[in-house]
Amino acid sequence: MKQSSAAAAESAFPAFDRERQNGMLTAASAESAVLRHDSDNSGGAAEGAFSAFDRQCMKRAFSLARRGEGRTSPNPLVGAVVARDGRILGEGWHRSYGGKHAEREALDAVLAAGLSPAGSDLYCTLEPCCFTGHGKHQPPCTELIVGSGVRRVLIANRDPHPAVNGEGVRALQAAGIAVQSGLFAEKGEELNEAFFAFQRRGRPFVQLKIAQTLDGKIAALNGNARWITDESAREEVHRLRGRSDAVLVGRGTVLADDPELTVRLAKGRNPVRAVLDSRLSLPDSAKLLSLPDKEKTLIVCAADADAERMQRLRDRGVTVLPVAAPPDSSGSPAGLPLAPVLAALSERGIRSVLVEGGRGIFSSFLKEGLWDKLSVFIAPRIMGDGIPAVSGFAAETVQKAIRLGAVSTRRIGDQLLFEGFHVYRDH
The missing domain is CATH 3.40.140.10 (Cytidine Deaminase, domain 2)
Known part of the structure; x- marks a missing residue:
């Protein structure tokens, strides 16, 4: 050299x-x-x-x-x-x-x-x-x-x-x-939170982004979620996307919202768009599969997913990433274990992941402790009965509830952005 x-x-x-x-x-x-x-x-x-x-x-x-x-x-x-x-x-x-x-x-x-x-x-x-x-x-x-x-x-x-x-x-x-x-x-x-997280824990920095009402709902009972927050909050989310290596959602979010997961409302490059879909069951009409930069759409599936479907997606220019799913992974979102998913993303040079939903994805990352930062956009709305932001696990006592450190709040439009970090016992 x-x-x-x-x-x-x-x-x-x-x-x-x-x-x-x-x-x-x-x-x-x-x-x-x-x-x-x-x-x-x-x-x-x-x-x-x-x-x-x-x-x-x-x-x-x-x-x-x-x-x-x-x-x-x-x-x-x-x-x-x-x-x-x-x-x-x-x-x-x-x-x-x-x-x-x-x-x-x-x-x-x-x-x-x-x-x-x-x-x-x-x-x-x-x-x-x-x-x-x-x-x-x-x-x-x-x-x-x-x-x-x-x-x-x-x-x-x-x-x-x-x-x-x-x-x-x-x-x-x-x-x-x-x-x-x-x-x-x-x-x-703060500047290099993703780089430091990878060096210390050997996996990408995981930031969970949740948009919810005052009473903790991310959607109505029929799945409608557009829009809980206003455009100023959505602009901030696009800035978060532009700073992240990858955005990750589950199959259910794609079916419900048909998102593009691109950066349009702020300056920045498009991140990798990762979707957890163990059986490769996304419809061919999904916007994610037809964007100009198809190579940035990455479908994470089970290793035993349909081989013909894998090839058809690859022929369209989409990246397919098979991950071995152990028999006991049924409790994970889309039937995929999160630790191997993060390891597979890391092997592709991804050092930061912005998790945008849905409820099952949020809950699994929180339950398994595979997250670093939580960003919650709280809108001035009360839904009543609706889909909660997290579910599927329960702390036995208030003292055993997940607690965040280095918390901060700031106003974005009519929303309150609450952010905090995972408190690791080893740091």
């Missing part, structure tokens, strides 16, 4: 005295100055350890990172800023999967402006990568940073990828670069 050594990276920048030029720390002093990140990736340096300018630069890096939403997966979102003496010299972000990393973008921007990054500070939303390997398109950022003459690196979070996970910090330290971490660590967790 090109520029895979420190020498190659250093050749792109002017020569400098690594120990003293512009007040750079020596390796020994940098080692003692490092503020180490907590093992749970949630902290590091105390907030008081950072200046107002540090905060300004990191906020800018986060803003830049967001520009890559929907285009970098399975890589994380990353933004970077290079600054010196209270002035931003260059900035960049990871624009798309396979493209240049944020650190290189920012350092290249400094050079393009006719400046030198020697003696500067690099603000990065995630720990710089430090490895090469199969499927990795870019050289290690740590080598580039070491060769650039950067004096100090500030990061929000360590990269939980097993090939990094603190090794990037240690590589920079060893080269005499001071490293501080934990600046807006919580924002970093």
